[in-house]
Amino acid sequence: MRVKPALALELRRLIGAEHVLDAPAASSPYNSDCSFRRGTVGHAHAVALPGSAAEVAAVLRWCYQHDVPLVPRGGGTGLTGGAVPTHGGVVVAMERLRGVRELDPALWRLFVEAGVSTSHVQRLARENGLFFGPDPGAAEQSQIGGNVATNAGGPHALKHGVTGAWVAGLEVALAPGEVVQLGGWAGKDVAGYDLKSLLVGSEGTLGLITAVRLRLLPAPELALALVAFMETREQGCAAIEALLAAGMQPSVLDFMDAHTLRIVAGAYPGEPPPPQAGFALICEVDGSREHALAQREELLELLGAPPRAAGGAAAAQALAVHEPADARALWRWRDGVNPAVRAERGEKVSEDVVFPVERLSQGLERFDAIARAHGLRSCAWGHGGEGNVHATVLVDPASAAELDAAEAVGEELFALVAELGGSVAGEHGVGWHKRGRLAAQWPAPALDLHERLKRAFDPKGLLNPETKLARYPARSLH
């Protein structure tokens, strides 16, 4: 059979003519994701929009029989090119899988299909007195299946865990084309290998997630935010360590470095930050009313204490309390960092990396020096409690020299991450852009194990080829 002419025809037979798109144009959203500014555009031969797990498995089965690569796609908000069909083949878009199969507030359970948006999951939880912690940006567009596939985080992952921590079970279409339930509602289950967790963060390389069982939490009664403006990066990072050492469990402990702060200070929803502020800590505590209020008092005490005073973190230059009524404005300000930074010089190149929290200050200082050595302005912000940094350089998109310099900065940054014992990917995945970077972080036997696992799940190498694992033989369809 000549595969390409038959491809769309066969898919139409399997899932209905109106649910298959023929070779979309390069400009189609199905050929890119939110990393499109880095120039990665795919060339899907067809897009399949299955309406059930059985249809996902049927598409997988047909592709597996005919050696056609498949790329699972959620909301396309990924920042590393993971949903881009770089090797052609079929994009399997999950947007029609929107069913809520089970919602049991008394047992804190939610079982939803993979295409349900992150914001809808959050809404369903909230409306039923429950809480879903992961809060990656772009929540209206991203899907729960994509969140699981990238093990997405967000500011609130510090206390409540990244997406994987909330997953009780997964329904997955596995090669060569069958639907399998992994995990489930059992409160404890050590009977088998933890296969569902292998799928968490697998970025579409091991199977296609069709539905997700989530174990939610009762909603915290109160969440209280405050911002501490510190004079220096060292003080800010010392404060993060001191808060953790004091046994505090903030739900958010985000940071902005001096360069980021300079860009967004004008939009801060409160008293303007002190002009010399060199670091900002955005903190939130949650829980019962009494617990949240007590935690806020403790935070104010620790952050307000002079440096090296007993239990003191490092005195903040200014402490701004945000009452619940104005918290929305604070989070809008935080969400606005990305576009504001991009607008500075027309474009930015951002890498999502992690430094061990006790090396955060050193990592930030050295990243800034690397960028300066290459003639670029940098800025950094992220989830300080986890050492998770969105390390960014500002570039003019029309300047090839600056874009090349940004790539060189990235190379040195990844070497620095490995030297300091961090991770090349904190929450955005490895995707296409960072394929091969695992080798900087993992020893050869562990990499080999990754490849053997990939082979066990996907012996033909058709599932999202060359994403995450660059060394695994890639299949292309041209």
Ligand SMILES: Cc1cc2nc3c(=O)[nH]c(=O)nc-3n(C[C@H](O)[C@H](O)[C@H](O)COP(=O)(O)OP(=O)(O)OC[C@H]3O[C@@H](n4cnc5c(N)ncnc54)[C@H](O)[C@@H]3O)c2cc1C
């Ligand atoms: C403005 C903005 C802010 C962001 N902020 C954060 C943040 O704070 N924290 C964070 O962690 N991320 C963040 N992200 C990144 C991104 O939103 C998340 O990684 C999100 O979880 C991706 O979900 P998606 O449905 O869009 O997946 P996609 O982009 O469609 O896909 C991502 C990867 O998952 C795979 N995949 C998708 N669905 C499935 C499925 N059903 N089965 C198997 N594989 C699948 C794809 O093949 C791809 O490899 C942000 C992105 C943007 C644009």
